[in-house]
Amino acid sequence: MSKSYPGDVPVHALRSVDLDIKQGDYIAIEGPSGSGKSTLLNQITLLDIPTTGSYQIRGTDMAGRSDNFRAEVRSAQFAFIFQSFHLLAGRTVLENVALGSLYRGLRMSQREDAAVEALQFVGLGEKLDKRTENLSGGERQRVAIARAIASGTPVIVADEPTGNLDTVSGRQVMETLERLNEGGSTLVVVTHDKEVAARAKRRLWVQDGKVTEVDVGSAASQLPPQKLQTSPMTRGRDSRIRFIDAILDAWRGMWAFPRKTVALIMAVALGVGLGLTTLGLSQTARFQVSDLFDAQRNQRVALSSPELEPGTFVDAEATAEVSLQRLRDLRGVESAQVYVMHDEKPVTSRPGVSLELVRGSPIVGVVGGELFAAGVDTGSGDGQSEAQSTQMDSELSRLVAVGSGDVVLGSQLASSLEIGPLLASPTVWVDGHPRRVVGILTDSGLQVGLLEALITSEEDAAQISRPSYANAEVRVLPGAAKQVAEQGPLAWIPSAPELVTVDAPPDPSTMREVIETNMGTMLAVLTGVALLAAVLSLTNAMTTAVLQRTGEFGLRRAIGARRIHIRSLVLTEALFIGAAGGLLGAYLSLLVILAVTIVQSWQPVISPLAIPTGVLGGILVGLLGGLIATGRAARIEPHDALRV
Numbered sequence: 001m002s003k004s005y006p007g008d009v010p011v012h013a014l015r016s017v018d019l020d021i022k023q024g025d026y027i028a029i030e031g032p033s034g035s036g037k038s039t040l041l042n043q044i045t046l047l048d049i050p051t052t053g054s055y056q057i058r059g060t061d062m063a064g065r066s067d068n069f070r071a072e073v074r075s076a077q078f079a080f081i082f083q084s085f086h087l088l089a090g091r092t093v094l095e096n097v098a099l100g101s102l103y104r105g106l107r108m109s110q111r112e113d114a115a116v117e118a119l120q121f122v123g124l125g126e127k128l129d130k131r132t133e134n135l136s137g138g139e140r141q142r143v144a145i146a147r148a149i150a151s152g153t154p155v156i157v158a159d160e161p162t163g164n165l166d167t168v169s170g171r172q173v174m175e176t177l178e179r180l181n182e183g184g185s186t187l188v189v190v191t192h193d194k195e196v197a198a199r200a201k202r203r204l205w206v207q208d209g210k211v212t213e214v215d216v217g218s219a220a221s222q223l224p225p226q227k228l229q230t231s232p233m234t235r236g237r238d239s240r241i242r243f244i245d246a247i248l249d250a251w252r253g254m255w256a257f258p259r260k261t262v263a264l265i266m267a268v269a270l271g272v273g274l275g276l277t278t279l280g281l282s283q284t285a286r287f288q289v290s291d292l293f294d295a296q297r298n299q300r301v302a303l304s305s306p307e308l309e310p311g312t313f314v315d316a317e318a319t320a321e322v323s324l325q326r327l328r329d330l331r332g333v334e335s336a337q338v339y340v341m342h343d344e345k346p347v348t349s350r351p352g353v354s355l356e357l358v359r360g361s362p363i364v365g366v367v368g369g370e371l372f373a374a375g376v377d378t379g380s381g382d383g384q385s386e387a388q389s390t391q392m393d394s395e396l397s398r399l400v401a402v403g404s405g406d407v408v409l410g411s412q413l414a415s416s417l418e419i420g421p422l423l424a425s426p427t428v429w430v431d432g433h434p435r436r437v438v439g440i441l442t443d444s445g446l447q448v449g450l451l452e453a454l455i456t457s458e459e460d461a462a463q464i465s466r467p468s469y470a471n472a473e474v475r476v477l478p479g480a481a482k483q484v485a486e487q488g489p490l491a492w493i494p495s496a497p498e499l500v501t502v503d504a505p506p507d508p509s510t511m512r513e514v515i516e517t518n519m520g521t522m523l524a525v526l527t528g529v530a531l532l533a534a535v536l537s538l539t540n541a542m543t544t545a546v547l548q549r550t551g552e553f554g555l556r557r558a559i560g561a562r563r564i565h566i567r568s569l570v571l572t573e574a575l576f577i578g579a580a581g582g583l584l585g586a587y588l589s590l591l592v593i594l595a596v597t598i599v600q601s602w603q604p605v606i607s608p609l610a611i612p613t614g615v616l617g618g619i620l621v622g623l624l625g626g627l628i629a630t631g632r633a634a635r636i637e638p639h640d641a642l643r644v
């Protein structure tokens, strides 16, 4: 077979290699650095595919085989030992060794029994629970050998196993490997150590991709190949993993680096928490808005007449009592009032004042001689005085009869006139005509202009001043505003309803809907942004983590994991992180919502679904955030990942 690596200058790493390895062989591979030794091992162990040529294992051709098939064969046939150990950091010695048979579909207890046995074989029976970072190089390599033993495969392949070790540890490692060969395992070792190579039964020399067999005389090669001895306990099925083991493996993998995992969980928790908080607050706040809206539902319809020309139909209708009565008779009308605005006239508190020097005041006539107002001081002290109110409900609730010759002064006008106490029935002069003040308007509700005006009955006003236009102020029952706004103009001024300007609140139900929809959309966007941020940060962090674990995934693939196994592993971790983050985020959001509602003294609206929603959201975030990392991990090629 041959192997070339494509590139600008293709590397012919192996040139027409012809090799036959028998069971029980002990082969040493020597050669200068970069000559193709590792490439040869990758070919032997199916970690890589030859460019040309054929390769048979136990009579089965390996050419054109699927990825999964090759994973199966690797799982069944080969165990690996590397110069840089490739142990899983953050995991115990026992876990690392049990990993050797993880992809053989064996029960955990079987795998651990085999691992303990293997560790005793390599002399590490006392260090089962140590983390591999705390071991010496020699000990680590013996853990790797134990992992190879525990995998129960007939062939052990070691790529410069003593390269990182001192002489004594190196010798120990080689002795252990040779004992395995004596037990029947096939041993293929790449080494720079002449002493080591000299003990092998066969020696291969690799140079510039060419492999030659070094003659080692007859002694070693005459040893009959031994029967394969793998204990039935560790046979299992090839390239399979038990579901529970996969879950447990992911769980342990997560906690190998607790700080990193906690950071990932926090990232998800923040995103989900933020999302749930905006969602929860939106429900709470929506409730508030609706409530507010219902409390202040607008029950006022204001109609304005066009400019009034005396003697016209419009003038007559706008100022007539029958028109006012028609408005009051409309369905849904609680009360109605027509104010007629007249040209300004001078108002004085003393007679005989030169009127040219007095600024005019607005004159308002109330049709029917009845004034409805929120607050009128009549000076009678009967409880109607200072009838102040801030609530809409009692607006226009005070009725004052304004008889012939009576006026009510707007509070601003009254104070500028400096009139005496109401009990003394003060008089004012309107354009020289005396009038009795029967009340002072202190609160005109929405008709703010009235506070500067002099209010009389419309009959009186018409005699003093020319009308300019009229306003009809209608108070309606809840929900009737729309209808009254439609029917009001015709009822009030039948000859020219189209000239009436209507100021009605938007339909409460539509308005409420609009507000709710707007808020809902806004908060949905906020929630989406929060979740997107969580997904992106998780994607980023998980992809980085996967790249840092390239060696681990390479090793897993080498010992028989299929791509799908790697995919599941990373995805399971992401789901765990997502679920944990979601749960945490849900609790965080509940706390925040509670805090906000307490501060705002709102009624908290907390859904019992918050927690499951949080977990589900977290899982979704985990799924999406882990997707890219999962793909990355699954694409890792073992021969690339394990080169270091």
Ligand code: ADP
Pocket: 005, 006, 011, 013, 031, 032, 033, 034, 035, 036, 037, 038, 039, 040, 640
């Ligand atoms: P050795 O193990 O004997 O030191 P290798 O088998 O690792 O040598 O490499 C043989 C040659 O192939 C070297 O020139 C190396 O740079 C090249 N090579 C190995 N792996 C790759 C690869 N994945 N892509 C491109 N070139 C590679």
Ligand code: MG
Pocket: 037, 038, 039, 159
């Ligand atoms: Mg090498």
